[in-house]
Amino acid sequence: xxxxxTMPETTLHGLDRFSSRARAALAHALEQDPESILLEVPRxxxxxxxxxxxxQMAKASGETPPALAARLAAExxxxxxxxxxxxxxxxxxxxxxxxxxxxxxxALASDYGxxxxxxxxxxxxxxxxxxxxxxxxxxxxxVIGASLARILARLGHKVTRINHLGDWGSQFGRxxxxxxxxxxxxxxxxxxxxxxxxxxxxxxxxxxxxPTLMEEAKAAFGELETGExxxxxxxxxxxxxxxxxxxxxxxxxxxxxxxHIRGESWYEDRLEGLVEWLDARGVLEESDGAQxxxxxxxxxxxxxxxxxALGTTLYATxxxxxxxxxxxxxxxxxxxxxxxxxxxxxxxxxxxxxxxCGEDWAARIEHISFGLIRMAEGKLSTRxxxxxxxxxxLDRACELAMETIADKNPDLAxxxxxxxxxxxxxxxxxxxxxxxxxxxxxxxKEVLSFEGDTGPYLQYTHARCCSxxxxxxxxxxxxxxxxxxxxxxxPELMVALGRYPAAIRExxxxxxxxxxxxxxxxxxxxxNAFYRDRRVLGCGDEALxxxxxxxxxxxxxxxxxxxxxxGVPAPEEM
RNA sequence: ACGCCCGUAGCUCAAUUGGAUAGAGCACCGGACUUCUAAUCCGGCGGUUGGAGGUUCGAUUCCUCCCGGGCGUGCCA
Numbered sequence: 001x002x003x004x005x006t007m008p009e010t011t012l013h014g015l016d017r018f019s020s021r022a023r024a025a026l027a028h029a030l031e032q033d034p035e036s037i038l039l040e041v042p043r044x045x046x047x048x049x050x051x052x053x054x055x056q057m058a059k060a061s062g063e064t065p066p067a068l069a070a071r072l073a074a075e076x077x078x079x080x081x082x083x084x085x086x087x088x089x090x091x092x093x094x095x096x097x098x099x100x101x102x103x104x105x106x107a108l109a110s111d112y113g114x115x116x117x118x119x120x121x122x123x124x125x126x127x128x129x130x131x132x133x134x135x136x137x138x139x140x141x142x143v144i145g146a147s148l149a150r151i152l153a154r155l156g157h158k159v160t161r162i163n164h165l166g167d168w169g170s171q172f173g174r175x176x177x178x179x180x181x182x183x184x185x186x187x188x189x190x191x192x193x194x195x196x197x198x199x200x201x202x203x204x205x206x207x208x209x210x211p212t213l214m215e216e217a218k219a220a221f222g223e224l225e226t227g228e229x230x231x232x233x234x235x236x237x238x239x240x241x242x243x244x245x246x247x248x249x250x251x252x253x254x255x256x257x258x259x260h261i262r263g264e265s266w267y268e269d270r271l272e273g274l275v276e277w278l279d280a281r282g283v284l285e286e287s288d289g290a291q292x293x294x295x296x297x298x299x300x301x302x303x304x305x306x307x308x309a310l311g312t313t314l315y316a317t318x319x320x321x322x323x324x325x326x327x328x329x330x331x332x333x334x335x336x337x338x339x340x341x342x343x344x345x346x347x348x349x350x351x352x353x354x355x356x357c358g359e360d361w362a363a364r365i366e367h368i369s370f371g372l373i374r375m376a377e378g379k380l381s382t383r384x385x386x387x388x389x390x391x392x393x394l395d396r397a398c399e400l401a402m403e404t405i406a407d408k409n410p411d412l413a414x415x416x417x418x419x420x421x422x423x424x425x426x427x428x429x430x431x432x433x434x435x436x437x438x439x440x441x442x443x444x445k446e447v448l449s450f451e452g453d454t455g456p457y458l459q460y461t462h463a464r465c466c467s468x469x470x471x472x473x474x475x476x477x478x479x480x481x482x483x484x485x486x487x488x489x490x491p492e493l494m495v496a497l498g499r500y501p502a503a504i505r506e507x508x509x510x511x512x513x514x515x516x517x518x519x520x521x522x523x524x525x526x527x528n529a530f531y532r533d534r535r536v537l538g539c540g541d542e543a544l545x546x547x548x549x550x551x552x553x554x555x556x557x558x559x560x561x562x563x564x565x566x567g568v569p570a571p572e573e574m
Numbered sequence: 575a576c577g578c579c580c581g582u583a584g585c586u587c588a589a590u591u592g593g594a595u596a597g598a599g600c601a602c603c604g605g606a607c608u609u610c611u612a613a614u615c616c617g618g619c620g621g622u623u624g625g626a627g628g629u630u631c632g633a634u635u636c637c638u639c640c641c642g643g644g645c646g647u648g649c650c651a
Contacts, residue, residue: 041590043597053593055631065631088631089594129651169651264651290649301576301647308649315651342645344578371579372645408613422613434587438580439644445600446586450613452599453587460613468610499590506590518588521598528614537610552610574613 013106013113013501015094018081019050022092025076030057039092041499048084048091049495055088064088096491100551101484103494106501107554108479112561113501115155115508122160122330123149125338126256129166130243130263131175131196134250134390136442137340140370143428143567144436145338146256147513148368150565155508160259160330167240167263168318171200173221175239176232177213178203180220192242197387218310225312227268240265250390253424255567267321271313274321275306281357298352302345319350327361334364336511341369341437368511371439393447398423400448401456405574412573421569422456429455429568433517453521455568458559461524465556466572468536469549477550486547490534493551496526497558504565513566520562527555 012020019039027034039050054065054072061068065088072090073083080098084091106112125145128134134142145161153159178199187195207213223232240263251257275291278284283293289309295302306317326335337347347367354362375388401422405415412418430447434440450456469475487494496519503519506512536548563570 039590040593043589043594047594051594053632055593059631086594166651171650287648292648303648305648310649312649314649318651340645341579343651345646346651348578369579374644404613409611438587441586443586449600452613454599454613456613457599460611464611464614471610502590510591514588515590518598521588525598529616531610532615535610574611 015498048093096488100487117156119333165263173217176220177216370436425455
């Protein structure tokens, strides 16, 4: 993969074009490899666009940091950049006209922020359970995964998205057993998922009083796992099909697609082979009648169970089979699993099992874990029937967006469609703006907020840009027709736009969409300040209007692009 | 009990993964719409970064202990 410093300058996007020059000059002056020169972004923008703290290099050369900074400032001659010494820091400032020229050229092009990481990545995300409705808990995996898929694709990855449906396991034994006792065809026909959820909840209510229930459930799952096309399997298929229809509605709404929708059952005929393979590798042991892989040497005191004493498979069995299958099929460089943090032990275990088997590709597996969504009132529990349906959250957000439109822009055409975009945008962005690792307390007031650091704020800024461009006599400004010196008064906007490519890179490399979300907020903020202070249309100077229109177009394009990567719709009017 | 994660302004979160005077939004107070959408913008208020040590030029960030919260800990997923 090409590193920043070895790439030709024309392929460097945004501020990278300037930082790479500074790094190259520093590397030359310090006789170091450019890769070892790390530039920082000063917290305080008045210090410039980049900064080089001299502490470490000074130690190596025996100078004091301020002395080294001063020496470098005197030596360095960088095209279109000025240096400034502040104590031990060497700061870099980009000349405003070349800055505007470079950023405008980049942001008006269609490949802004594109990367060249030519790698193959398998990405598993969303993965709801069959026979249960999607609830707010599924939102995170779904939107984080979908967004990461787009971001990584932009960076050059060949991405394969897999929806690993929870369509297998002992829970289906429970469901089948519950159906046989209390199932109702009419209720199922009318509201399939609701009815199945009722059965599931009822099972858990009654299993304590009636131990024969669990026996029936285990027997039913046993029937399923025989692979025979019997009654159990017919029921399971019906439940699966009904669930998929429901899921598709949500995915269509969120604009999410998968290369493969493969439930756990897809790997069913590989399960026996997997167990035999583990045995052949000599890692399988029996313990209390179950088949386990001991992991004490890997630092885990809990072994990985691959078969119950009854001979049925477990979650880990299926994930191991899936991992092997994906390795054989895709020969991936990365295999990412966007799954909640409560499954961390599971992933450590299943990677450790592959380690024990001598599979070095296990190191390419990453658990992209994320914090749980909790309700302010207490824990959600599917078993107790306490769920907040994802569809309800989306509906409520869109309703509120409709009310807001009626209030703020009652003449808007196509209000329903825009309300849908704004409502979804609020919910999706709210999720993606937080670091994924942190737990989220679901708060209606915040999720439904359309002001401040929200999705609708970004959408609004985008719509404002569209509005200006719509009213312009000639909205399509070619970069060649712009005098960039006329934008020399707007370095804040140019810098914010210029950091966009690096934000995409950071979001991808850290598997952290919030890095992109935060960058978009800064861009929108700079954009709002820009057109507040600078009249665009009818500013009295044709060349100036052209330049400002180009800046607005660059802003609009970047916001639309970034929102697209996050999966937030970008209406042109709202 | 043990393991992992989290703790930053009244609330929700940032802080370039060890850098400069810890920043935004919400809430609150005060200002800006006859001019490209006020879902916006500008100003003010707000901090012992849970606590105590340690590592070093420098710690919100790394280490140890403690406090508080979340999740997990062989036959669920």
